[in-house]
Every structure is written in structure tokens, then in C-alpha cells.
Amino acid sequence: MIxxxxxxxxxxxxxxxxxxIANLESILTQAKNLSLTAKNARVVALRAGDAALGFKPITxxxxxxxxxxxxxxxxxxxxxxxxxxxxxxxxxxSQYFHxxxxxxxxxxxxxxxxxxxxxxxxxxxxxxxxxLALSELENHFEDIQKQMQSAEYIAVTSRVEATNAGxxxxxxxxVSDFIASAAKTIKTAVVxxxxxxxxxxxxxx
Amino acid sequence: MKLAELYKGKTHSWMMLECSGSKNDTHSxxxxxxxxxxxxxxxxxxxxxxLFSPMLAAVLQHTExxxxxxxxxxxxxxxxxxxLSLWDKAIANATLYAPSLWDRFIGHFDxxxxxxxxxxxxxxxxxxxxxxxRILPAHYxxxxxxxxxxxxTAKVLMSANVGSAIKAPSDTKFVEDFSLHVKHIEQxxxxxxxxxxxKANWIARVKELDIDILAPNHGKLYKGEQVQEFLEWFDKLxxxxxxx
Numbered sequence: 470m471i472x473x474x475x476x477x478x479x480x481x482x483x484x485x486x487x488x489x490i491a492n493l494e495s496i497l498t499q500a501k502n503l504s505l506t507a508k509n510a511r512v513v514a515l516r517a518g519d520a521a522l523g524f525k526p527i528t529x530x531x532x533x534x535x536x537x538x539x540x541x542x543x544x545x546x547x548x549x550x551x552x553x554x555x556x557x558x559x560x561x562x563s564q565y566f567h568x569x570x571x572x573x574x575x576x577x578x579x580x581x582x583x584x585x586x587x588x589x590x591x592x593x594x595x596x597x598x599x600x601l602a603l604s605e606l607e608n609h610f611e612d613i614q615k616q617m618q619s620a621e622y623i624a625v626t627s628r629v630e631a632t633n634a635g636x637x638x639x640x641x642x643x644v645s646d647f648i649a650s651a652a653k654t655i656k657t658a659v660v661x662x663x664x665x666x667x668x669x670x671x672x673x674x
Numbered sequence: 675m676k677l678a679e680l681y682k683g684k685t686h687s688w689m690m691l692e693c694s695g696s697k698n699d700t701h702s703x704x705x706x707x708x709x710x711x712x713x714x715x716x717x718x719x720x721x722x723x724x725l726f727s728p729m730l731a732a733v734l735q736h737t738e739x740x741x742x743x744x745x746x747x748x749x750x751x752x753x754x755x756x757x758l759s760l761w762d763k764a765i766a767n768a769t770l771y772a773p774s775l776w777d778r779f780i781g782h783f784d785x786x787x788x789x790x791x792x793x794x795x796x797x798x799x800x801x802x803x804x805x806x807x808r809i810l811p812a813h814y815x816x817x818x819x820x821x822x823x824x825x826x827t828a829k830v831l832m833s834a835n836v837g838s839a840i841k842a843p844s845d846t847k848f849v850e851d852f853s854l855h856v857k858h859i860e861q862x863x864x865x866x867x868x869x870x871x872x873k874a875n876w877i878a879r880v881k882e883l884d885i886d887i888l889a890p891n892h893g894k895l896y897k898g899e900q901v902q903e904f905l906e907w908f909d910k911l912x913x914x915x916x917x918x
Contacts, residue, residue, distance in 0.1 A: 557784075565763045568727045575731035580739065584764070591763075 482672060485665050486556040489606070490549040492658045496613065497542040499651045503535035503620070506651075510627075510644040517637035523630040524641055530623055531648060534616045538655065541616070545609045552602050559595040566592045600673045607666050614659050620652035677708055677732045678847070680887060680895075681828040686711035686805045688830050690847075690889070691725070691732055703840070704753050705891055707832055709825070710736050713803040716744040717761075718823060718832050719754045719891060726757040730764060739765055744802055745788065746809075747772035748834035749817035750779055754891070758783045771800055771809065775819030793821055810879060812836060814872035829886035836876070837904055838862060839893025849894045852903040858893060860911070867913040877909050 511528040514521040569588040572581050624645050631641035677689035691706040706729055707718040715737045721729060733742060742765050747755045750772075758770070762785045772780060774792025793809050800807040800823075808824040815836050823832040842858035849855045867873060888896040888904060896904050 561759060561763070561784075565760055568730075568760055571727035572731055575728055576734055578734060580734055581731070584739075588763075 480560065482669055483556050483560050485669055486552055489662045489665050490552065492662050493542060493545055493549060496655050496658050497539065497546070499655050500535055500538035500542055503531060503648065503651050504539060506644055506647050507531035507535055510641065513637055513640045513644070517634050517641070521630070521634040521637055521641060524627065524634065527623055527627045527630060531620075531627075534619050534623075538613055538616050541609050541613050545606060548602065548606055548609070552599075552606065555595065555599045555602050559592070559599050562588070562592040562595040596673045600670055603666050603670055603673075607663065607670075610659050610663050610666070613655065614663070617652045617656045617659065620648055620655075624649035624652060677736060680707070680889070681825075681830055683827055685827065686802070688825070688828050688887075688889075689736070690895075691729055703892060705889065705893075705895070707889055708733060708736075709802060709805070709807075711803040711805055713741065714743045715741050716746060716800065716802050716807075717742060718746045719748055719834070720745055720757045720761050722753045722756045723760070726760045729757075740767070743768050744800060745770045746800065746821075746823055747776075748812075748822060748832070748891075749773065749820045750776050751817070754834075755783075758785065758788070762786055762788045771798075773817075773819030773821055795819070797821060812872075812876050814867075814869045815876055816866045816868060824883060824885075826884070829884050830889055831880065831883065831885050831887070832889045834891050835866060836863075836908070837888050837890035837893075837896060839890075842893045844894065847895060848897045849900045849904075852896075852900050852907070855894065856907065863908065863911055864913055864915040868917070870913055873908065873911075873913055877905055881905065 507528050510524065510531065514524040514528055517524070566585075566588040569581075569585040573585055575581075627648065628642065628645040631638050631645055634641045676692055678692045680688040680690050682688075687710050689708045689710060691708070704719075704721055704725060706721050706725060709716040709718075715733070717729070717733065720726075733739075745758075745761060745768055747758075747770060755772075758780075761768070762783070766787050767789075768787070769789045769791050770780070770785075771791050771793055774794050777790070777792050780790050795811060795813065797809045797811045800809060805825070805827065808826065810822045810824050810831075812820045812822045812834065814820065815834075820834060822834055822836070824830070837859070839855065839858035840862050842855075885901050886897065888901045890896075
């Protein structure tokens with residue numbers, strides 16, 4: 470359970486949520502760039518004709534997973550508003566609970582006890598809601614992580630195909646490099662976010 | 675901490691939160707007032723975060739929480755309404771009376787339970803059980819939207835920052851010698867009150883009232899002839915010093 474009396478920790482956790490959401494932007498940007506790259510690669514492959522025959526299915530694949538990543542990231546962005554709301558609710562419930570513990574030091578009465586208990590329940594409910602929202606978020610990030618594993622595999626495959634593309638080899642090589650680089654950036658952001666989610670869920674247990 | 679009685683009548687009483695201990699801490703810097711009747715209660719200027727739990731404890735010693743039906747906020751300063759979101763959690767069905775001018779700011783407190791009743795510039799009334807309270811305009815004293823609360827039965831005027839003394843000794847509840855008190859209020863009123871015109875309007879309005887106690891947000895209260903002395907002094911004071 471979150472250390473309710475520690476306002477600093479409560480705010481730190483809110484900042485963690487904000488950081489997770491901020492990372493979404495870089496994931497989305499890279500995913501959109503991947504999608505554009507797939508379209509460019511398709512044009513290059515068409516111009517290369519038979520020399521880049523093996524590249525065509527690869528561009529379709531890049532297109533497919535970049536669209537999936539954009540869809541996952543968009544779903545997460547939709548969730549993020551909800552996540553902020555729940556995280557804010559937890560901050561407020563925690564602050565209120567802290568005040569109720571102070572109230573008990575000022576006043577020994579049944580009503581003060583009842584208010585303390587109610588505040589504790591609200592705080593636990595809010596923590597549970599945040600935990601659920603984080604769990605949903607974790608699933609989406611795991612999906613993106615799988616998509617990036619595919620991207621890394623495609624980057625290797627496309628590099629091999631690029632070497633057979635004659636005059637278009639350099640262009641297709643740069644496509645492969647970009648896929649590898651974007652996948653790495655996205656994976657780094659996702660790994661960071663999953664680690665933050667893991668920490669947050671640990672605190673909320 | 676406890677609520678000390680300022681007035682007790684047949685229908686209701688006025689109370690003020692009294693803090694024991696250090697006179698220099700932030701707790702003792704803000705006066706908080708509470709009107710209590712058998713059926714309903716009202717809390718004025720709910721205060722800063724540090725005052726929430728002591729004030730709540732003091733209120734619970736006098737009434738059940740569901741009888742605290744009304745909050746009144748004279749203006750928007752942090753020492754006046756920083757606890758709104760906490761009171762919002764504590765009391766389920768209360769109404770907050772505050773200047774309608776602050777409507778868009780009140781929204782930032784993200785209140786779930788409190789019903790906001792914006793008071794128009796002309797002022798208005800609060801009916802608290804059988805008690806009728808007048809909401810008096812005090813705009814620009816110091817806030818652009820500012821109200822005071824007058825109780826014609828108790829003859830008490832809660833005057834928010836008008837009459838306030840900051841960091842003044844609190845050895846007695848009421849001003850005993852106004853000439854000695856002036857040094858604690860002069861700079862505050864010159865600097866915080868922006869408009870001589872607003873001041874004159876307010877004085878004209880307040881002089882028509884029958885006032886036994888003038889109860890400001892900070893420092894000692896004024897009683898009896900000290901009220902008139904303060905009004906006469908304030909009338910002559912040139913305010914808005916930072917713009918001169």
C-alpha cells in the first residue's frame with residue numbers, strides 16, 4: 470500500500486504517471502515515421518523492380534506493424550487522460566487521508582474515527598483504480614514491445630535484401646537503418662515505461 | 675484548538691477558531707468564523723491547508739458534519755480557500771457562496787460535492803435555518819470580487835481583509851486602544867487596498883449598519899466604539915500606495 474502519510478511519495482508517483490504519458494509522444498512520433506518509411510520504401514522497391522523483389526513483402530510488413538504501433542499508441546493516449554484523472558484522484562484521496570489522521574490527533578470521537586475509516590477506504594479504492602488502469606496500460610506496452618521485436622527482425626532481413634538491390638542498395642539500406650533506429654528508440658521508451666509501471670504497481674499493492 | 679464564542683443569541687451563535695500555542699505560527703495568522711444554529715451551520719473563509727484538520731475537529735465538537743450546510747468565501751486568496759477541495763470531500767451536500775466573478779477559478783478546484791452558488795456583484799442573502807445573513811459588496815477591498823457577511827441579529831460584520839492586521843500581537847481578542855493598533859494596520863491597508871473610491875463606497879454602505887463587532891480575517895477584532903474609530907480612520911486613509 471502506498472505510504473499515505475508521505476505527501477512527497479504521492480506526488481512522486483503522480484510525476485511517474487506524467488513521465489509515462491510524456492514518453493508516449495516519442496513512441497507515437499517514431500511509429501508515424503516508420504509508417505512513412507514503409508511508404509517511401511515501397512516507392513523505392515517499385516522503382517528498383519526485379520532487383521528489389523524481396524523487399525516488397527518487407528515494406529508491407531513494415532506498414533502493418535507501424536500501423537499496429539500507431540493504433541496501440543493512440544489507444545494508450547486515450548487511456549492517458551483517464552490515467553491522469555485516476556492518479557489525481559489518488560493524490561487528493563491521499564491528502565485527505567493525511568488530514569483525517571491529523572484530525573484523529575485533534576479529536577477523539579466516533580465521527581472522527583468514521584471519517585478516518587471512510588478516507589482510508591476512498592484512498593484504497595483510488596489506489597485500486599490506478600492499479601487497474603496501469604495494468605491495462607502495461608498490456609498495450611507489451612503489445613508494442615512485441616511489434617518492435619518484429620521490427621528488429623525486419624531490419625535485419627531488409628538489410629540482406631538491400632544488398633541485392635543494385636543501384637537502389639543504398640536507399641534501401643538507409644530504410645533498414647531507420648527501421649532499426651526507430652525500433653530501438655521505441656523499445657527504450659517502452660522498457661522505461663514498463664519499468665515505471667512495475668514500480669508504481671509495486672507501490673500500490 | 676477550540677471555537678470561542680463571539681455572540682450567542684436565541685437562534686444562533688458566532689464562533690471563532692482559537693489556537694493555543696505559538697502566537698507567531700501560521701495557524702494564529704488567520705481568523706476563522708463559524709455560525710452555528712440548531713439545524714444548520716456556516717463556515718466562513720474555510721482557510722489554508724494547515725487549518726483544515728484543527729478547524730474540522732473544532733466544528734465536530736459543536737455539530738454533526740451533515741449540518742454544516744454552507745461555506746462562504748469572501749474572496750479567492752489561498753489563506754481563504756486553499757482547503758476547498760478538502761472540505762469538498764468532507765461534506766457531501768453543502769453550498770459554497772462566493773463571488774460569481776470567481777466562477778471560472780472555482781472550477782480549478784475540481785469539486786465533486788460542493789454546490790457553487792455564485793454571488794452577483796450586488797450582493798445577496800444567505801438563509802441559514804431561521805437566520806438571515808446579508809452578503810455585502812466589498813469589491814476591490816482588496817480583491818476585484820469581494821464580499822463581506824453581515825448578521826443583522828448578532829450585529830457582526832465579517833469584514834475579510836478590511837481591518838486586518840498582519841503579524842500583529844494577539845494578546846487580546848479585541849482591539850483595546852485603537853491609537854496603538856494603527857501601526858499594525860496602516861501599511862497593510864495602504865498597500866493591499868487599491869482604490870479610494872471603492873473604500874468610500876464601502877464605508878458609506880457600512881455606516882448604515884448597526885455593528886457591534888467588526889471581524890477581519892487577520893489580527894484583532896473591533897468592538898463597540900473601536901468599530902467607529904476604525905471606520906473614521908479608514909475613511910481618511912489614502913490607499914493604493916504602490917501605484918502612486
